[in-house]
Amino acid sequence: MQKTLKKYFAVFALPTVIAFVIAFLVPFFMGVYLSFAKFTTVTNAKWVGTDNYVRAFSDSNFLNALGFTAKFTVVSVIAINVLAFLLALLLTRGIRGTNLFRTAFFMPNLIGGIVLGYIWQLLINGVLLNFGVDITFDASYGFWGLVVLMNWQMIGYMMIIYIAGIQNIPGDVIEAAQIDGATPRQTLLYVTIPLVMPSVTICTFLTLTNSFKLFDQNFALTGGAPARQSAMLALDIFNSFYGRMGYEGVGQAKAVVFFLLVAGIALVQLMLTRSREVEN
Amino acid sequence: MEHSGKRFNTILFVFLLILFFLFLIPILLVLVNSFKGQLFISNAPFALPDATTFSGIDNYVNGVQKIDFFRAFGYSLFITVFSVAAIILFTSMTAWYITRVKSPVTSVLYYLFVFSMVVPFQMVMYTMVKVANVLRLDNPFGIIVIYLGFGAGLSVFMFSGFIKSVPVDIEESSVIDGCSPIQTFFLIVFPILRPTAITVAILNAMWVWNDFLLPYLVIGTKFRTIPIAIQYLQGGYGSRDMGALMAMLVLSIIPIIVFYLTCQKYIIKGVLAGAVKG
Numbered sequence: 001m002q003k004t005l006k007k008y009f010a011v012f013a014l015p016t017v018i019a020f021v022i023a024f025l026v027p028f029f030m031g032v033y034l035s036f037a038k039f040t041t042v043t044n045a046k047w048v049g050t051d052n053y054v055r056a057f058s059d060s061n062f063l064n065a066l067g068f069t070a071k072f073t074v075v076s077v078i079a080i081n082v083l084a085f086l087l088a089l090l091l092t093r094g095i096r097g098t099n100l101f102r103t104a105f106f107m108p109n110l111i112g113g114i115v116l117g118y119i120w121q122l123l124i125n126g127v128l129l130n131f132g133v134d135i136t137f138d139a140s141y142g143f144w145g146l147v148v149l150m151n152w153q154m155i156g157y158m159m160i161i162y163i164a165g166i167q168n169i170p171g172d173v174i175e176a177a178q179i180d181g182a183t184p185r186q187t188l189l190y191v192t193i194p195l196v197m198p199s200v201t202i203c204t205f206l207t208l209t210n211s212f213k214l215f216d217q218n219f220a221l222t223g224g225a226p227a228r229q230s231a232m233l234a235l236d237i238f239n240s241f242y243g244r245m246g247y248e249g250v251g252q253a254k255a256v257v258f259f260l261l262v263a264g265i266a267l268v269q270l271m272l273t274r275s276r277e278v279e280n
Numbered sequence: 281m282e283h284s285g286k287r288f289n290t291i292l293f294v295f296l297l298i299l300f301f302l303f304l305i306p307i308l309l310v311l312v313n314s315f316k317g318q319l320f321i322s323n324a325p326f327a328l329p330d331a332t333t334f335s336g337i338d339n340y341v342n343g344v345q346k347i348d349f350f351r352a353f354g355y356s357l358f359i360t361v362f363s364v365a366a367i368i369l370f371t372s373m374t375a376w377y378i379t380r381v382k383s384p385v386t387s388v389l390y391y392l393f394v395f396s397m398v399v400p401f402q403m404v405m406y407t408m409v410k411v412a413n414v415l416r417l418d419n420p421f422g423i424i425v426i427y428l429g430f431g432a433g434l435s436v437f438m439f440s441g442f443i444k445s446v447p448v449d450i451e452e453s454s455v456i457d458g459c460s461p462i463q464t465f466f467l468i469v470f471p472i473l474r475p476t477a478i479t480v481a482i483l484n485a486m487w488v489w490n491d492f493l494l495p496y497l498v499i500g501t502k503f504r505t506i507p508i509a510i511q512y513l514q515g516g517y518g519s520r521d522m523g524a525l526m527a528m529l530v531l532s533i534i535p536i537i538v539f540y541l542t543c544q545k546y547i548i549k550g551v552l553a554g555a556v557k558g
Contacts (some may be wrong), residue, residue, distance in 0.1 A: 001380070009381075011461075012373040013377045016371055016373070016432050020423060023412075024399070027408040027410075030407040030411075034407065093292070096289075097293065098295070110490075110536050113492060119307065120354070122310060122321070122325055123306050124310055129325070203555075218515075237402045241406050248346055259402075262297075262399075
């Protein structure tokens with residue numbers, strides 16, 4: 001069959017490959033090249049070596065965004081996973097209304113980032129109104145607002161994955177632990193948690209990449225205000241391209257750095273899941 | 281022991297119920313405010329509408345006119361449906377081809393698709409918009425090509441993963457019986473891929489429907505999808521119309537809730553499968 005099928009490249013693979021070249025391959029390699037060039041449109045690019053990278057790393061907006069993003073990612077990964085795991089524990093006990101709760105907790109995940117940003121802007125500004133300020137008053141308001149928003153959006157999703165993980169634990173393992181006299185706390189610590197570690201890895205990386213690459217929510221909630229202090233990396237790259245004349249090359253250099261960081265995270269994930277597969 | 285366990289579960293039930301309402305508050309707040317006059321929203325968002333602040337459906341009428349909501353809805357629907365259809369059709373064919381035909385070309389393609397999954401949008405944002413402009417893809421038809429290309433990585437990867445687990449014998453016997461590869465694919469292979477196709481469809485539909493930055497940069501000045509229209513309402517005018525914003529937020533959440541409640545089973549399955557593989 002391979003021989004017959006091989007002749008059908010144009011039918012089976014070509015449409016996707018053409019779209020892939022247009023939307024990904026060409027833009028990617030052009031992007032790498034342009035990060036070493038000075039340009040205002042693609043056609044007037046001039047090679048400038050690593051100049052853009054030097055300027056990116058001496059740009060206080062970029063460094064601030066890097067710090068903000070790193071801090072935000074760490075805080076939201078921990079908060080989301082802890083809360084989602086606790087919820088998953090509660091919702092696997094056979095309590096009344098479990099299905100309704102699960103449905104409701106997951107729902108925010110389907111709402112788009114822009115809409116989420118404005119929903120939370122209303123709520124947070126409403127609360128801050130009592131103190132006579134709004135979310136753009138200080139970057140830390142934007143930070144915690146974004147953390148709460150991200151929790152609201154992603155807890156339900158991670159909870160679903162943890163529930164699946166907990167339900168995958170064979171019932172007799174838990175039963176055996178109980179017969180051996182393990183307290184509920186010991187069962188949780190020494191049986192349940194070790195057995196849901198694959199889910200923990202998945203959820204950690206999902207929240208990690210989603211938080212790190214966040215754009216829409218950041219754009220809608222604060223737009224980087226005040227003075228771009230609450231801008232995350234993706235928003236800072238956007239600002240460099242479209243908000244600052246003469247920064248296109250620097251923006252592209254920042255984008256390459258951003259890509260390398262994201263790829264680095266993915267690589268670590270791949271190695272961790274690979275090594276775990278070997279153990280099993 | 282049994283009794284105290286039951287009582288404990290009741291306490292947990294009450295706790296979950298409170299949490300349930302806390303989770304719904306943001307949406308309820310927007311809903312309530314969408315029925316208030318625009319001057320009464322920012323300075324008293326937690327007040328319920330009363331005789332002076334209640335504005336009926338004025339905000340809805342106003343907002344729908346301001347951002348041409350139903351046109352935006354039409355663009356969102358058109359782009360989502362056809363992009364997802366194109367992704368399902370073309371990436372499943374591609375995945376079958378590169379999994380069944382072993383050659384240097386197909387394995388390079390496979391690794392390129394996998395590689396594209398880890399590249400964030402910002403990396404290709406600027407250049408992709410330029411390429412789309414040059415090739416005249418900056419319209420609701422052209423953007424389907426962009427979505428197919430940029431979404432191909434994950435979809436090909438997921439289809440390939442499934443195809444690898446399907447025995448090749450059935451396909452071979454169908455070829456021996458005189459089916460062409462095209463017939464074999466559509467009559468034999470594609471029906472087997474159905475579960476994965478549903479997962480891929482759900483994941484891509486969620487992505488395309490809610491996507492903001494890509495359509496904003498590629499077609500946003502002429503064709504506004506819902507997220508772009510919402511953003512336009514926010515930033516386009518000197519003073520922002522909070523009433524219209526609230527009403528449009530509600531209108532943009534409704535289709536999502538309807539979709540979720542009707543396809544809940546598939547959505548949960550889809551995001552679970554997507555999480556494990558992506």
